[in-house]
Amino acid sequence: MDIRCIQVKGSAYDVGFEHGKAMAAEIKKNYHYYMSMWLSGPEKSERALLDKASAFLPYIEGLNPAFIEEMKGVADGADLPLKQIAALNARWELNYTYLPDMLAEAAGGCTAFALTPENTGTKDTYVGQNWDYKPPLQGQCLAITIEIPNRPAVFLITEAGIIGHKGFSSSGIGIGVNFIKLGRDAAALGVPFLIKARHVLEQGSLDNCVAFLKANPSPNSGNMLIASAEGKALDVECSPGGMRVLRPQEGVLVHSNHFQELNKDDTDIGSLLLPDTFGRTARLYAHFHDAAGHVGEEKIEEGLRDHTGLPNSVCRHEDGNKPPAERWQTLVSFYANLNTRTIRYTGGPPCQSEYYRKQLV
Secondary structure: OOOEEEEEEOOHHHHHHHHHHHOHHHHHHHHHHHHHHHOOOOOOOHHHHHHHHHOOHHHHHHHOHHHHHHHHHHHHHHOOOHHHHHHHHOHHHHHHHHOOOHHHHOOOOOEEEEEOOOOEOOOOOEEEEEEEEOHHHHHHEEEEEEEOOOOOOEEEEEEOOOOOOEEEEOOOEEEEEEOOOEOOOOOOOOOOHHHHHHHHHOOOOHHHHHHHHHHOOOOOOEEEEEEEOOOEEEEEEEEOOEEEEEOOEOOEEEEOOOOOOOOOOOOEHHHHHOOHHHHHHHHHHHHHHOOOOOEOHHHHHHHHOOOOOOOOOOOOOOOOOOOHHHOOEEEEEEEEEOOOOEEEEOOOOHHHOOOEEEEOO
16 A cells, blocks of 8 residues: 655645645545535535535634635645635534444544653654544545745645644654544534644644643544653643643553543543554553663554454454444554654555655754
8 A cells, every 4th residue: 555745845825735736636535535424414415514614714714824825725726615625624523513423433543652752762752643544535645744934844644635634843743643532522613623733733842732722622522642852742632621631651652542531420432432442552552661661663663563453453454344434444654753853654554564754854
């Protein structure tokens, strides 16, 4: 398997336009894939759904007008209306709103981690993730380097047409993201979760990342694991009720798809949909903890290729016993050394792929 890798440079609009032009076919496939899912629920009007997506645009502009310019560039480059690009960038929230059965949306999950100098052999800080998602989207995955004057360079592992996701930046910030869900999650407006991820990547310190997330509560639940070249890491479980912050234990931090801090009155839907989340979290944590002080690239890749509990393992594969809509697999595996500003990533499950290398200058 492979993954498209592009590099764009210039103004916010220019980088968006180059993204849209290079990935026009893939962006259109992404849009039609998600729209067909959303319209399979109670909402049968594409126009009404796009109006809902457009309602997120003022929140994005309020955060950073340059993000709107970049999205306009993507739309023009792909020859699509801005509303359709807005829908892709708010797909996290629209999934909550329009998918009647979250089991089909969350029948798999991601496993993210961070390692601080206490745990690593080189005394560097790492962040990484196996991103498990829907196999039909494999061909629409994108590794993109974005360089805009007077802003940190960003390397995203994303979906064609979406300007925010997991990855790392030249400012030394790296993130992974996980699906999590509470019983009280409901449709709501706000800054889309994936746009927040992009904004976090452009911050200069971990403290700035936390301050931003605290000041901008999530309309829906989502987990963001953040690490910094400062030698720090934390995990932020965002939900409509606020945020919970988790810190590394002996230099290791791992998060999957359940809340590790839960209010007694909340119901953790993610853990009910994804019971394997507990095993994946424990397995990867033990893998890194047992090698404390000696973890490097070889040990990281070994952990990300782990098949304990196959097919619902850290390295996830399709379960042929499930309906196609409920099958997931690892689409991309990555880990970044935040001190050397280097990332290694795969297209497809890491057990079947070699890791590509990219360095941000």
